[in-house]
Amino acid sequence: MSNGETSHDQRYEHQGGRTGRGRLAPARAGMWLLARSLGHLVRTGRLTVFDPLGETWRFGPGGGPSVSIRLTDRALPARLLANPSLALGEAYMDGTLRIEAGTLRDLLSICMTEIDAVDALPGRRLTRWLDGFRTRSLHHNPIRRSHANVAHHYDISTDLYDLFLDADRQYSCAYFPTGDETLEEAQTLKKRHIAAKLLLRPGLEVLDIGSGWGGLGMELARQHGARVTGLSLSAEQIAAARDRAAQSGLSDQVAFEQRDYREERGQYDRVVSVGMFEHVGRSGFDAFFAALQRVLRPDGVALVHAIGTKAPRGGSDPWIRKYIFPGGYLPSLSETIAAAERSGMWVTDVEVLRLHYAETLRHWSERFAQEREAARKLYDERFCRMWEFYLAACEMAFRNGRLMVFQIQLAKRRDSVPLTRDYIAETEAGQTAGNMSSDTHTRRAS
Structure with missing residues (x-):
């Protein structure tokens, strides 16, 4: 293609020199192949790429976000082809991919709008095929490995999480009935929604698996009179949760233990269990539901809230697996239901929350952006780029990809919950605005 010409299939425009020979040929060939893939991938908006050889490529029909990026490493186009997710995230972290116009969220929105086209990329297909052979080693989490995986993500500075979470430190999908709720309101409504499905009454004993910084357990104790035992493998979270319980005068109702x-x-x-099942790993499904079945009393009720995928089989993203959640596995609903059924328990209710986590992540991204300088002082620029990419990529995976959140209610007896779902809305309606946890409207004491 000569300078200023459009490609033969009309999917992209290229301005620059002809494909060269000699030592520049591999770099030009890598960019040309990447351009062919982007020509099929970019179906909305406008993406301009300034490649490492000083040439310009334009993709997309317009009519949406417009983003310009500069690639500064000659090997980057080939890496993007070989492993798109991993290479894109690392390039943004390292600064070999720079955004010169538009935002990171816009870039990811353009690239992830057509998720089927992303999965059709040769490198993506190869990565998924190889992961299929390594599923057990990638997603097998015995107790010792689970401790290490949790420490990798959660035993970092609590001050970092305070920069973007709500005041109650809810680090899971919020609940947006209208979409207009603030983050604080939506997280309060999430806890209320879960409590309604648990059919709580004073004096009931509750086990919270993956209790985080203790917000849900304290809510169940304070608002519903439950006696709660929270489990986490994170030393940082357990220390913070115990401190919060003591300051709130709930230590006699809530206990937090560092235990698997x-x-x-x-x-x-x-x-x-909220936001913990994603860390179990595919080989641990049966052990997880067997544990629920074992600790649940005969007339008990359980609720599992987890990220999942609408694909027939779950998996994990290479970049997320390497940098954010080692050992993580996002299950399909069908895989999860099958494992629950093998435990002998009844599946008494299933709800799929689709765009709720996209909105949650949008709020988190905006808050992190506002406090970015504070995050850079805690860690460094590369860490900030990593965290930005994590939040934005996850948002787009929920907004444009296959991810969603499901809540599965379980019981040993078929009559442990009412015959219809009316009780959920009725219970939530009975909780007036004045009964919202005061923690969600004040700054953290811990």
Whole structure:
């Protein structure tokens, strides 16, 4: 193609020199192949790429976000082809991919709008094929490995999470009934929604598997009179949760323990797990539901809230797996239901939340951007880029990709919950605005 000409299939425009020979030929060939793929991938908006050889490529029909990026490493186009997700995230972290116009969220929105086209990229297909052979090693999480995986993500500075989470430190999908709620309101409504499905009453004993910084457990104790045991493998989270319980005068109702759920031997009226099942790993599904079945009393009720995928089989993203959640596995709903059924428990209710996490992540991204300088002082510029990419990529995976959140209610007996779902809305309606946790409207004491 000569300078200023349009490609033969009319999917992109190229301005620059002809494909060269000699030592520049591999770099030109890599960019040309990447351009062919982007020509099929970019179906909305406008993407301009300034390549490492000083040439310009334009993709997309317009009519949406417009983004310009500069690639500064000659090997980057080939890496993007070989492993798109991993290479894109690392290039943004390292600064070999620079955004010169538009935003990171716009770039990811353009690239992830056609998720089927992304999965059709040769490198993406190869990565998924190889991951299929390595599923057990990639997603097998015995207790010792689970401790290490949790420490990797959660035993970093709590000050970082305070920069973008709500005041209650809810680090999971919020609940947006209208979409107009603030983050604080939506996280309060999420806890209320979960509590309604647990059919709580004063004095019930609740096990919270993956209790985080303790916000949900304290809410169930304070608003519903439950006695809660929270489990987490994160030393930082357990210390913060215990401190919060003591300051709130709830230490006699709530206990937080650094213990794996597989080691739990108590008996409980209710079991809840929010945002933890994603860390179990595919080989651990049966052990997880067997543990729920073992600790749940005969008339008990359990609720599992987790990120999942609408694909027939779950998996994990290479960049997320390497930098954010090692050992993570996002399950399909069908895989999860099958494992729950093998435990012998009844699946008494299923709800799929589709765009709720996209909105949650949007709020988190905006808050992190506002506090970016504080995050850079805690860590460094590369860490900030990593965190920006994590939040933005996850948002677009929920907004344009296959990810969603599901809530599965379980019971040992078929009559442990009412015959219809009306009780959920009725219970939520009974909780007036004045009963919202005061923690969600004040700054953290811990």
